[in-house]
Amino acid sequence: MTAAVITYDHGMGRWEPNARGRLERAAMELYGERGFEQTTVAEIAARAGLTERTFFRHFADKREVLFWGAAALQELFVSTVASAPESAAPIDAVAAALAAAGALLQERRDGARQRQAIIVANAELQERELIKMATLAAALADTLRQRGVSDPAASLAAEAGIAVFKIAFERWIADPAQRDLPQLMQESLTELKTVTAGG
Numbered sequence: 001m002t003a004a005v006i007t008y009d010h011g012m013g014r015w016e017p018n019a020r021g022r023l024e025r026a027a028m029e030l031y032g033e034r035g036f037e038q039t040t041v042a043e044i045a046a047r048a049g050l051t052e053r054t055f056f057r058h059f060a061d062k063r064e065v066l067f068w069g070a071a072a073l074q075e076l077f078v079s080t081v082a083s084a085p086e087s088a089a090p091i092d093a094v095a096a097a098l099a100a101a102g103a104l105l106q107e108r109r110d111g112a113r114q115r116q117a118i119i120v121a122n123a124e125l126q127e128r129e130l131i132k133m134a135t136l137a138a139a140l141a142d143t144l145r146q147r148g149v150s151d152p153a154a155s156l157a158a159e160a161g162i163a164v165f166k167i168a169f170e171r172w173i174a175d176p177a178q179r180d181l182p183q184l185m186q187e188s189l190t191e192l193k194t195v196t197a198g199g
Contacts (some may be wrong), residue, residue, distance in 0.1 A: 020058045021046040027065040028111070031118045036062070036125060063128060066115055070132045074139050076100055081143045090149045094140060094161035095189055101165065102182035109181075113173050137162040164188045 026047035041062055045055045059065055077097040084093035105112060119125040122138040140158035141151075149157070168184040175184070 008017050012159060017121055019048070019050055019054055023050060023055055024065055027062065028114055028118070030109055031066075032114060036118055036122045046125075063125065066118065066125065067128060067132060072133075073101060073104075074136050076104060078139050078143045081140060082146070084147075086147075088145050090147075090153055090157035091160065091189075093147070094142065094157050095186075097140070098161060098165055098168075098185045098189065099182055102168070102180070102185045105169075106181045109178070110170070112169075133162055133166065160192060 023044060027039070027044045030043055030047060039062065041052055041055050044062065044065075045052045048055075054064070058070060077100075080097040080100045081093045083094050096176040120128050137155075137158045140161060141154045144154035144157055145151070164185065168181065170187070171184050172179070172181045
């Protein structure tokens with residue numbers, strides 16, 4: 001019996017580093033060129049020089065390319081609220097989370113703008129984005145309750161924080177002056193406080 005000789009197609013690059021990043025870039029390019037619905041996983045993998053099997057090791061489906069960072073964003077929000085000083089008012093704990101998220105996303109404006117354009121063009125993706133925001137609000141409210149904040153204050157602070165996040169994010173994406181996201185977060189939060197104070 002002879003030993004089998006195993007050869008690999010080096011052109012496919014199955015084990016090259018940063019496969020996730022390559023797949024994400026390929027998907028974003030194709031979604032922008034052809035539209036989300038018209039792009040297949042096979043095309044994404046081929047553009048990245050990888051296999052479909054490699055794609056599915058990193059993403060459950062082609063939607064996940066756009067949403068895989070949701071868990072990390074939620075963890076950032078939750079951990080920031082949880083670690084806020086005990087004396088912090090609920091909305092101030094949420095404001096700290098907004099500042100942390102703004103700083104994280106600030107470096108990704110071009111990618112965020114591209115992602116948002118893809119989501120806006122597809123009703124299914126818009127629904128998924130709304131679910132992501134609702135899940136984030138629920139996690140924030142739960143964290144505030146763990147800090148001893150009772151309802152409805154916990155839910156109100158969480159939902160208000162997500163509203164501020166969404167409005168500031170949309171302004172940031174569209175802002176021709178390219179102001180910083182943390183600045184727009186703070187401005188939107190100040191506007192909210194002014195409105196609720198009757199000013």
